[in-house]
Amino acid sequence: MATLQLDNIIKDFGSTRVLKGIDLEVKDREFVVFVGPSGCGKSTLLRTIAGLESASSGDIKINGQRVNEIGPAERGLAMVFQSYALYPHMSVEDNMGFSLRLAKVPRAERREKIRAAARILQLEELLDRKPRALSGGQRQRVAIGRAIVRNPSIFLFDEPLSNLDAALRVQMRIELTRLHHELNATMIYVTHDQVEAMTMADKIVVLQGGSVEQIGSPMELYHHPRNRFVAGFIGSPKMNFLDVEVHGVGPTGVDLALPGGACRIPVVGDDINVGDTLTLGIRPEHLKLDDHGSLEGDIVLTERLGGVTSLYLDHLGKEWILVADGNIVHRVHERVRFSFDPSCAHLFKSNGQSLDRLQRHPLAGVECEGSRVNAI
Amino acid sequence: MTAPKRWLPFTVKTVLLVLLLLWTLVPIVWMVLSSFKPNSVITANTPRIFFTPTLEHYASLFSGGNSLWPYLMNSLSIAGVSTLIAVVLGCMAGFGLSRIRLKGKKHLAFWIISTRMAPIAAVIVPMYLLFRYLYLLDTYAGLIVAYLSFNLPFAIWLMTAFFDDLPPDLEEAAMIDGATKFQAFRYVVLPLMTPGLVTTAILCFIFAWNDYAFAQTFSGPSTQTIPIAAAQLLTQTGIDWGKLLAIGTVVVCPMAIAGLLVKRWMVQGLTLGAVK
Ligand SMILES: Nc1ncnc2c1ncn2[C@@H]1O[C@H](COP(=O)(O)OP(=O)(O)O)[C@@H](O)[C@H]1O
Ligand SMILES: [Mg+2]
Numbered sequence: 001m002a003t004l005q006l007d008n009i010i011k012d013f014g015s016t017r018v019l020k021g022i023d024l025e026v027k028d029r030e031f032v033v034f035v036g037p038s039g040c041g042k043s044t045l046l047r048t049i050a051g052l053e054s055a056s057s058g059d060i061k062i063n064g065q066r067v068n069e070i071g072p073a074e075r076g077l078a079m080v081f082q083s084y085a086l087y088p089h090m091s092v093e094d095n096m097g098f099s100l101r102l103a104k105v106p107r108a109e110r111r112e113k114i115r116a117a118a119r120i121l122q123l124e125e126l127l128d129r130k131p132r133a134l135s136g137g138q139r140q141r142v143a144i145g146r147a148i149v150r151n152p153s154i155f156l157f158d159e160p161l162s163n164l165d166a167a168l169r170v171q172m173r174i175e176l177t178r179l180h181h182e183l184n185a186t187m188i189y190v191t192h193d194q195v196e197a198m199t200m201a202d203k204i205v206v207l208q209g210g211s212v213e214q215i216g217s218p219m220e221l222y223h224h225p226r227n228r229f230v231a232g233f234i235g236s237p238k239m240n241f242l243d244v245e246v247h248g249v250g251p252t253g254v255d256l257a258l259p260g261g262a263c264r265i266p267v268v269g270d271d272i273n274v275g276d277t278l279t280l281g282i283r284p285e286h287l288k289l290d291d292h293g294s295l296e297g298d299i300v301l302t303e304r305l306g307g308v309t310s311l312y313l314d315h316l317g318k319e320w321i322l323v324a325d326g327n328i329v330h331r332v333h334e335r336v337r338f339s340f341d342p343s344c345a346h347l348f349k350s351n352g353q354s355l356d357r358l359q360r361h362p363l364a365g366v367e368c369e370g371s372r373v374n375a376i
Numbered sequence: 377m378t379a380p381k382r383w384l385p386f387t388v389k390t391v392l393l394v395l396l397l398l399w400t401l402v403p404i405v406w407m408v409l410s411s412f413k414p415n416s417v418i419t420a421n422t423p424r425i426f427f428t429p430t431l432e433h434y435a436s437l438f439s440g441g442n443s444l445w446p447y448l449m450n451s452l453s454i455a456g457v458s459t460l461i462a463v464v465l466g467c468m469a470g471f472g473l474s475r476i477r478l479k480g481k482k483h484l485a486f487w488i489i490s491t492r493m494a495p496i497a498a499v500i501v502p503m504y505l506l507f508r509y510l511y512l513l514d515t516y517a518g519l520i521v522a523y524l525s526f527n528l529p530f531a532i533w534l535m536t537a538f539f540d541d542l543p544p545d546l547e548e549a550a551m552i553d554g555a556t557k558f559q560a561f562r563y564v565v566l567p568l569m570t571p572g573l574v575t576t577a578i579l580c581f582i583f584a585w586n587d588y589a590f591a592q593t594f595s596g597p598s599t600q601t602i603p604i605a606a607a608q609l610l611t612q613t614g615i616d617w618g619k620l621l622a623i624g625t626v627v628v629c630p631m632a633i634a635g636l637l638v639k640r641w642m643v644q645g646l647t648l649g650a651v652k
Contacts, residue, residue, distance in 0.1 A: 085545035099553035
């Protein structure tokens with residue numbers, strides 16, 4: 001049983017404000033991912049939760065109890081560092097057992113717990129080795145093992161996979177998700193990689209410049225981004241944007257005049273007036289090649305992945321990406337027409353706020369289910 | 377690359393290295409060799425490489441009325457204690473200085489090392505007067521303080537650099553594992569600092585061991601160190617070359633060993649695969 005609550009956390013380094021009032025609630029057994037561009041304060045927030053940095057103001061509560069004044073040792077958390085931070089002079093076994101040794105756990109019990117964690121992570125043959133004799137992936141496992149042995153109330157991970165190669169990263173991603181379900185633990189995971197966030201999280205916290213941009217389930221962020229930043233950050237390839245003028249506003253949506261014809265986007269246009277300029281956002285996978293489509297552009301580049309092909313288009317001077325079927329025959333310099341389903345499109349005001357959709361997506365709000373993991 | 381092109385620089389490099397080695401080693405080797413020669417051979421007009429070695433100079437050094445033993449003990453204890461204090465304090469101060477977040481930290485660190493740069497000649501007279509008022513002349517404590525005043529800033533500065541090289545992640549990981557700040561220092565930081573501590577200790581010891589100026593000015597009959605003993609041989613009637621060469625060998629030996637040790641430890645990496 002472990003919950004975490006942050007109330008208006010502010011962190012200043014000297015005169016620079018790095019965290020600008022963070023509110024967050026983490027439920028028991030939730031897998032929460034902090035995601036955002038590099039330098040946005042993810043690590044600082046995680047370190048503040050761990051007690052390695054003290055908050056300049058605001059409350060940190062673990063299981064409802066304020067822990068601001070409690071040191072990292074007593075918070076009962078475990079943290080996996082980006083650098084792994086294994087003790088170089090200790091064997092794998094001693095690395096994993098260090099917290100138990102400090103807690104004066106008897107040797108026999110210590111061994112047992114280390115063995116149990118080593119079994120989960122397939123580290124049994126490596127227990128006598130020093131960290132320098134391990135590969136990157138093995139060090140990563142030891143760092144996770146060290147956290148498991150401690151049996152923490154909350155696991156903290158700071159970009160734990162960023163030093164691994166792509167294949168290992170995918171494998172560890174799956175393994176961490178599995179571990180989350182096996183241990184039934186609350187986990188907070190920091191990454192700058194939105195794919196990691198989307199695939200692992202129950203709940204994603206999107207950060208930018210020290211503030212929370214949006215909190216929600218992966219599908220909520222994908223289908224209902226609250227602003228242009230979240231819309232552009234979540235999803236790969238990135239969402240396409242185009243400035244458009246409003247031609248009409250009604251109860252069934254906002255009418256736009258696009259170069260190849262008019263269209264109605266089903267969003268709430270309460271404070272929108274005819275003549276306003278909005279930004280239209282459409283994800284590359286929601287565009288489709290269509291000889292009667294209302295948009296057209298020149299193909300600048302094609303990226304063939306086999307199953308799908310990404311077309312980079314010059315659309316009214318902007319680079320747009322369209323994800324099409326893998327078998328299309330179009331080539332560079334060809335001019336193509338394309339269209340989109342208005343119910344998949346997004347509209348943003350000039351301040352970046354998105355207009356609410358008239359209908360919620362059926363998957364938005366659904367959290368990452370256990371069934372998906374069990375199937376692996 | 378073709379062979380002839382590489383051949384020339386290689387030869388030049390070798391020749392230069394051999395010259396440098398000769399330049400450095402010949403006097404020392406000659407001193408050590410000669411300390412085992414009988415007096416007649418030392419003063420012979422034609423230098424001789426082959427001779428029957430004798431220990432007579434060493435025997436006369438360590439026996440009789442003016443034995444070298446007290447000087448040796450003085451040197452060892454004064455250099456040893458001042459080194460120990462410098463390393464212990466330098467280690468703690470260096471850790472603090474490396475980890476603290478402080479505006480103008482660079483200036484503070486530079487100020488500390490700048491005190492090491494003061495020329496001995498400039499401070500020796502004021503220190504002499506101070507020591508006289510404090511009754512520190514001709515005491516171990518006096519010389520220890522004198523050496524500390526130069527070695528401590530150096531030790532702090534050097535240890536700070538060593539600690540800077542050790543990622544703070546390790547202590548932080550230890551603290552999250554439940555360690556107090558002191559336990560993190562004791563069980564994680566200190567074991568990884570052995571190369572730094574040994575290097576610092578040896579360099580501090582060398583300074584105290586080699587010093588002549590402070591010892592000449594502040595020591596008295598009961599606290600004189602080996603360099604003073606060596607100098608005294610020059611001022612007596614004539615120069616006893618055999619004894620002088622033997623003392624020289626005694627002084628150089630620990631330094632040669634220390635030099636090799638420093639090299640071994642300095643070459644060794646600090647983090648040993650802790651990170652990445
Ligand atoms: N100890 C520190 N002193 C001053 N500024 C810091 C310190 N740590 C981090 N920062 C600043 O805080 C901002 C956020 O850093 P960080 O939390 O590491 O970002 P992220 O993990 O999201 O990449 C950065 O601009 C960084 O320069
Ligand atoms: Mg970071």
